Amino acid sequence: MPSKRHSDESGETGIDLAPMLDFVMNLLIFFIITTSFVKEAGIEVSRADALTAIHRDKGNILIAIRPNGEIWMDRQAVDIRAVRPMIERLHIERPDDTVVIIADKASKTGQLALVMDAVRSGGIDEVAVGAAGGSGE
Amino acid sequence: MRLRRHFHNDESSGIDLAPMLDFVLNLLIFFIITAVFTKELAIQVQRSGAAGGKKESGSIMIAISSEGEISVDNRVVDVRAVRANVERLHALKPDYGVMVITNQNAQNGVLVMVADQVRQGGVENISFALSN
Numbered sequence: 001m002p003s004k005r006h007s008d009e010s011g012e013t014g015i016d017l018a019p020m021l022d023f024v025m026n027l028l029i030f031f032i033i034t035t036s037f038v039k040e041a042g043i044e045v046s047r048a049d050a051l052t053a054i055h056r057d058k059g060n061i062l063i064a065i066r067p068n069g070e071i072w073m074d075r076q077a078v079d080i081r082a083v084r085p086m087i088e089r090l091h092i093e094r095p096d097d098t099v100v101i102i103a104d105k106a107s108k109t110g111q112l113a114l115v116m117d118a119v120r121s122g123g124i125d126e127v128a129v130g131a132a133g134g135s136g137e
Numbered sequence: 138m139r140l141r142r143h144f145h146n147d148e149s150s151g152i153d154l155a156p157m158l159d160f161v162l163n164l165l166i167f168f169i170i171t172a173v174f175t176k177e178l179a180i181q182v183q184r185s186g187a188a189g190g191k192k193e194s195g196s197i198m199i200a201i202s203s204e205g206e207i208s209v210d211n212r213v214v215d216v217r218a219v220r221a222n223v224e225r226l227h228a229l230k231p232d233y234g235v236m237v238i239t240n241q242n243a244q245n246g247v248l249v250m251v252a253d254q255v256r257q258g259g260v261e262n263i264s265f266a267l268s269n
Contacts, residue, residue, distance in 0.1 A: 017158065104245065109242075112248070113267050
């Protein structure tokens with residue numbers, strides 16, 4: 001009688017969820033660890049090629065500069081004067097973030113310098129210039 | 138008898154996992170959707186000094202004019218020759234960094250190419266300033 005009851009019981013409860021739960025938990029932990037909330041610039045620019053460019057793990061605030069000098073941040077075109085307060089806000093939200101400025105090949109270095117200064121005065125010292133075609137690390 | 142068996146059953150099965158599983162699955166979907174796997178390719182370039190571009194002692198000077206002409210130590214060179222020049226100067230003064238002084242109308246593509254060449258030449262410490 002006890003063994004019969006046991007088999008009856010397992011038939012009632014259906015599939016054992018425990019292995020699935022383990023698997024889902026592992027997936028969840030993987031995605032939590034690998035996630036990085038990148039602030040996309042919102043436009044594509046043609047980057048300069050550089051063989052020695054390296055992948056930046058924490059470069060997750062992207063600022064794009066178009067050939068005509070327009071600055072794009074967080075999927076919108078912003079004024080140069082708006083860069084500093086935006087960086088300040090993002091820096092308070094996530095102090096680990098670093099900035100990658102993706103300057104178009106044909107954009108001017110004067111504009112790049114202005115953006116770099118704005119980022120630094122906004123509190124983030126780690127600034128890199130985006131490139132393409134590197135071998136990575 | 139039937140009711141009692143039911144009770145007994147409930148007790149032995151422990152906590153109900155279904156709500157937790159729902160919650161975990163929701164979290165999972167959220168993280169899958171927000172996950173971004175792209176890592177940005179970039180070159181580290183320091184911004185040095187004010188916009189005046191004052192010269193620092195103790196660095197290899199590379200200038201870029203508004204037309205994209207590159208000069209190392211006041212000699213105009215081709216972009217492909219920057220690496221060799223930096224290698225030579227780096228061998229002479231191993232603790233020097235590189236200072237790239239660009240005209241504000243120079244193109245960023247040239248700046249990145251020069252920075253790339255400098256890194257190939259073995260110098261990682263690159264700073265960048267504007268000339269007038």
